[in-house]
Amino acid sequence: MSEPSSQSFPPAGIxxxxxHFVFTVRVNKGDLAGQVFSYTWPAAVQTVVRSEPFIYEGPEANHxxxxxxxxxxxxxxxxxxxDFIAIPPGFFEAGKETIWLQILNLDARGETEYGPMRCILGATFKREYPDIFQASFGAAQSLGDSGLPARLFFNPNGxxxxxxxxxHTRPKALLGTRVDKVPPVGSNPELLGPIALDSVDDLRAAAKDGTxxxxxxxxxxxALAHPIDAQLQADEGELFDLVERAISRTA
Incomplete structure (x- = not known):
């Protein structure tokens, strides 16, 4: 039995x-090969654009x-x-209301015992690594027939x-099994499996040589969890520029 809707999806917008990020990384090569590190990073500001809600009718509908x-x-x-490079098994169900999403910008940073670390997605990723850029898409789909609550996933490419x-991240999905609002404040999307991280140098060499x-x-x-902490209380038209300025200040 599907869950009744308690709130409508918002219209298209930003x-x-x-x-913030909580994660465990294992180094596979180099002087630190075999070492496993776990970190919780400080909060970072992020922007996401969402589509108009629509009723998903299956892959044959070519939405x-x-x-x-x-x-x-x-x-x-x-x-x-x-365009989705990794969809959680059974995520899309025909007849349910759906919104599709794209991460516009994120620049998260943290300190480690070996030095600073940084993760970038969206516009900052494209600006700084245009030759290997991939967009970060996602979706939310109603648990009932329409509206919220919903479940959500993202393909974070960064x-x-x-x-x-x-x-550089290989394709995987972060899944939030239940979100009660958009943006999904209070949710905690998590990995469905390990993400391989390829050397940018190896990636560029493979593209150049065809190997x-x-x-x-x-x-x-x-392991990776991505808790959503709080909504930015600003006019929607300002949000992207606010995040851009925050990123440029810390760059």
């Missing part, structure tokens, strides 16, 4: 919120949504189902800049 991107966000303006090299990536990635994320 959300800004505080979020395509448009994103109303803010000025300065040089990111994909449309999203179709084939770069980890670390004391043991700059690393395969090394079988063993440079590092692996063994």
């Amino acid at each position: 959300d800004g919120f505080l979020s 395509r949504v448009e994103f109303a991107l803010p000025k300065g966000a040089d990111l994909p303006t449309t999203l179709s189902e084939e 770069i980890f800049e670390t004391p043991f090299g700059n690393l 395969a990536l090394p079988e063993t990635p440079a590092a692996s994320l063994l």
